[in-house]
Amino acid sequence: MPINQNYNDKELLLLVAEGDEHAFARFFRQWSPLLQHWIHRLVKDDNSRLEALQDVFIQIWTYRDKLPEVANLTAWLKTVTTHQCFRHLARQKAWYAQMTSQTAEAAGYPSPEPGAEHHLNFKEIQAVIQQALATLTPQQRQIYRLSREEGLNSDQIARKLNLSRGHVRNTISAVLAHIRTYLLQAGKIFWLAWILF
Amino acid sequence: MMNKEDMAYLIQGYMQNTLSDAERQTFINEALTEENRELYQEVAASLLEDSPDLAPFDEKLWPLFHQVLIADKPSLQIASKTNPAARRLPSIRKWGWAAAVVLLAASSFLLLKRFANDGTQNRSPSAIAQDFPPGRNGAVLTLANGRNIVLDSLENGMVAHQSGADVVLKNGELAYDKTAATPDEPEFNTMTTPKGRQYQLTLPDGTKVWLNSASSIRFPTAFIGKERRVDIHGEAYFEVAKNAGMPFRVRVGDDMEIEVLGTHFNVNAYENENTYRTTLLEGRVKVTAFPDNSYRGAASGVIAPGQQAAMSRNAGITVLNNADINKTMAWKNGLFNFEGATLEEVMKQLERWYDIEVIYENGIPDIAFDGKMTKDIPLAGLLVMLEKSKVHFRLEGRKLVVLP
Numbered sequence: 001m002p003i004n005q006n007y008n009d010k011e012l013l014l015l016v017a018e019g020d021e022h023a024f025a026r027f028f029r030q031w032s033p034l035l036q037h038w039i040h041r042l043v044k045d046d047n048s049r050l051e052a053l054q055d056v057f058i059q060i061w062t063y064r065d066k067l068p069e070v071a072n073l074t075a076w077l078k079t080v081t082t083h084q085c086f087r088h089l090a091r092q093k094a095w096y097a098q099m100t101s102q103t104a105e106a107a108g109y110p111s112p113e114p115g116a117e118h119h120l121n122f123k124e125i126q127a128v129i130q131q132a133l134a135t136l137t138p139q140q141r142q143i144y145r146l147s148r149e150e151g152l153n154s155d156q157i158a159r160k161l162n163l164s165r166g167h168v169r170n171t172i173s174a175v176l177a178h179i180r181t182y183l184l185q186a187g188k189i190f191w192l193a194w195i196l197f
Numbered sequence: 198m199m200n201k202e203d204m205a206y207l208i209q210g211y212m213q214n215t216l217s218d219a220e221r222q223t224f225i226n227e228a229l230t231e232e233n234r235e236l237y238q239e240v241a242a243s244l245l246e247d248s249p250d251l252a253p254f255d256e257k258l259w260p261l262f263h264q265v266l267i268a269d270k271p272s273l274q275i276a277s278k279t280n281p282a283a284r285r286l287p288s289i290r291k292w293g294w295a296a297a298v299v300l301l302a303a304s305s306f307l308l309l310k311r312f313a314n315d316g317t318q319n320r321s322p323s324a325i326a327q328d329f330p331p332g333r334n335g336a337v338l339t340l341a342n343g344r345n346i347v348l349d350s351l352e353n354g355m356v357a358h359q360s361g362a363d364v365v366l367k368n369g370e371l372a373y374d375k376t377a378a379t380p381d382e383p384e385f386n387t388m389t390t391p392k393g394r395q396y397q398l399t400l401p402d403g404t405k406v407w408l409n410s411a412s413s414i415r416f417p418t419a420f421i422g423k424e425r426r427v428d429i430h431g432e433a434y435f436e437v438a439k440n441a442g443m444p445f446r447v448r449v450g451d452d453m454e455i456e457v458l459g460t461h462f463n464v465n466a467y468e469n470e471n472t473y474r475t476t477l478l479e480g481r482v483k484v485t486a487f488p489d490n491s492y493r494g495a496a497s498g499v500i501a502p503g504q505q506a507a508m509s510r511n512a513g514i515t516v517l518n519n520a521d522i523n524k525t526m527a528w529k530n531g532l533f534n535f536e537g538a539t540l541e542e543v544m545k546q547l548e549r550w551y552d553i554e555v556i557y558e559n560g561i562p563d564i565a566f567d568g569k570m571t572k573d574i575p576l577a578g579l580l581v582m583l584e585k586s587k588v589h590f591r592l593e594g595r596k597l598v599v600l601p
Contacts, residue, residue: 021266028262033251042241044212050261057265074247081245082238090229126268127578133271134582141271148270179269 013067018153019172024064028057035081042085048092051121052084058125059084059189062180065173083189091121125188132182136175143171199233204240331573332410332550336396338364338371341384341418348396364418371398373418383417390431392552395528400427403438404445407529410549411467434463434529437480449473453508457482463525470545476505476525486514527569535566540588544599551576552595559601564588 012030015023035056039049059080060067070076136144146157154172158165183189207224210216216224228237338346340357348371357364363374364386371388388408390396396408402420412431425445437445439459447455449466453473460480466473475484477500484506485497498514500506505520527534533550535543543566544555550572564586570579580590589600 024266025262028258028265029254032258033254034249036255037249037251038245041212041245042208053258054261054265057262058268061265062269075242078242078245079238082241083234085241086229086234086237093225093229122264122268123573123575127575129269130574131578131581133269134578134585136271145271 009073010068013070013073016064017066017068019064019147019151020153021151024061027060031077032057035077038078038081039085042082043088048088052081052088054122055084055087055125055188056080059183062129062176062183062189065169065176087187124186125183128182128186128188129179132179133175136178140171140175143168144175147172199227199236201236201240204228204233204236205244208237208241208244330551330575332393332395332552334396335394336371336388336390336398336408339387339389341386371396373399373401383419383421385415385417387413387415389413392549400425400438402440402443402445405436407434409433409528429464429466431467432463432465432528434461434526436461451487453487454485455482456485463529465525467545467549472507472509474505474507474525475500476520476522477502478522478526484508484514528572531572532569533572534569536568538566540564540566540599543583544597547576547579547597553597554595555597555599557599562588562599562601 012023012027016027032053036049036053039052039056043049043052056077060077067073133141133144143157143161143163146152146160147154152160154165154168157163158168161168180189207216207220207228210220211224227233336348338348340346344357346357348366365372365374388396388398390408390410390412392411394410398406398408398414400406400416400420401418402425404425406414406427408414409432412433413429414433415428420443423443425440425443426448427446428448428450430450433447435445435447435457437457437459441458445457445459447457447464449455449464450468453466455462455464455475457480460482461478462480462482463476463478464473465476475482479502481499481501483497483499486508496513498506498516500516503518503520503522505517505525506514507517508514521536524534524536528546533543533546539561540563541561547553548555553576566586570582580592583590591598591600
């Protein structure tokens with residue numbers, strides 16, 4: 001899917017904020033070369049690089065309602081990226097600790113079981129998010145489901161449930177904040193101070 | 198206290214492989230700690246250009262992107278019957294078993310990863326999850342000569358050569374390839390799954406067997422004579438290869454025998470359950486309870502597809518019409534199916550899948566469950582949902598203590 005040049009960055013971010021998966025796919029296509037370049041400057045082995053990239057995008061997605069408010073998107077993405085690189089380097093501490101400089105140089109610090117570890121990392125994050133979703137109130141769940149499973153935007157959800165659009169948006173923001181809290185407590189993300197950007 | 202220059206030196210030296218062993222230790226043990234995280238991030242960010250020359254987008258990244266999108270789909274739910282609003286069916290079930298298989302290879306990394314987290318993280322829900330990952334594919338094959346082969350991590354290829362057959366592993370399943378004429382005396386192999394493992398194998402006659410956790414099957418390397426006989430414990434699903442001239446018999450200890458001609462059926466016969474259940478999907482089977490175990494009631498019954506023969510010590514064999522096939526086969530399809538299950542039934546499944554022990558502090562609470570979920574989530578994810586179903590408990594090592 002080529003980038004649709006009709007969407008400038010701001011409009012694209014507004015669509016992503018509404019949970020539009022196609023818009024987020026365009027965002028992914030647009031930004032992943034730069035984020036990959038950055039990650040390649042900080043993390044050595046290919047599998048950790050892919051994990052870090054995926055986790056950066058999971059973090060962006062869980063902050064989607066806030067994206068239009070970000071004043072300096074490049075700086076914000078840099079912060080998310082350096083954090084996920086730090087997290088993945090720290091995850092591998094025990095592995096590094098076993099290696100002498102010779103073996104480390106020869107091996108280039110690969111993960112012992114790269115493919116599997118990648119899935120494990122993802123499964124852990126998915127499990128944390130699912131734990132958060134398991135504790136929603138019935139109305140939160142109903143609204144969030146219409147957003148994530150039926151792909152409706154807040155206008156469509158508001159019409160369908162006869163609620164105000166503001167209420168729907170606030171509810172989805174509350175759910176995302178709830179997910180972020182769980183990820184934060186599990187050490188998967190850290191708190192991003194929006195005002196600084 | 199580390200300063201910016203030190204941090205920049207370490208980050209760049211790490212990437213260029215120019216650190217000494219001592220410097221590498223400093224990088225690992227000091228730079229990559231929580232108190233220096235903000236410094237790391239600040240210095241790392243300063244090393245990143247805002248608009249470098251970039252490679253074009255890598256189309257191979259789309260699967261990674263699609264995983265991002267499924268991470269927050271509200272798809273996994275179980276709920277007690279008292280909370281019908283929370284009832285949900287999982288739409289990610291198609292990933293369930295596949296993901297469990299993927300985790301197979303992952304587990305050997307768990308130990309390392311847990312070590313890596315020591316002292317740097319609090320005991321969060323996800324920390325519990327790391328301690329109790331879901332079950333996965335794996336089994337131990339005991340050959341006739343007593344040799345044990347652990348099948349959890351073997352690659353495809355030949356496992357053993359026995360009289361008349363090569364034992365080969367293909368895509369994580371065990372199969373027998375006949376290489377020679379049928380031998381006079383077959384050898385017997387036993388496949389055993391511990392708690393937290395499932396396994397699929399193909400018997401020498403082409404019969405497919407799925408073995409649930411904490412189960413075993415004993416079978417010959419070649420079926421000769423008038424019948425095909427295997428012995429099982431625990432739970433197994435059979436797709437028996439048709440051979441009308443050679444009936445297939447499944448024996449459960451000294452308690453029960455199932456005679457079949459060619460059919461698909463599931464046997465649930467854990468010794469710690471009150472009832473053994475044989476459920477038929479296709480064909481026809483005859484279930485016989487052996488008389489020397491003081492069963493009362495009918496000693497045998499023939500069942501048709503959709504029926505279930507329940508054998509208990511009090512009532513002998515009872516044939517139930519309209520068996521719940523989805524519920525019976527959930528384990529093979531990578532799901533927990535808790536529809537209509539009691540707390541005790543749910544807990545027995547968890548014990549076998551997560552290799553834990555469940556203890557009731559003051560009797561078994563009377564709670565009925567509903568709903569399904571994929572079996573590939575760590576225990577912590579399941580416990581959160583049980584808590585929502587008003588089940589209270591605490592974890593003590595591998596013991597889950599259920600509170601009144």
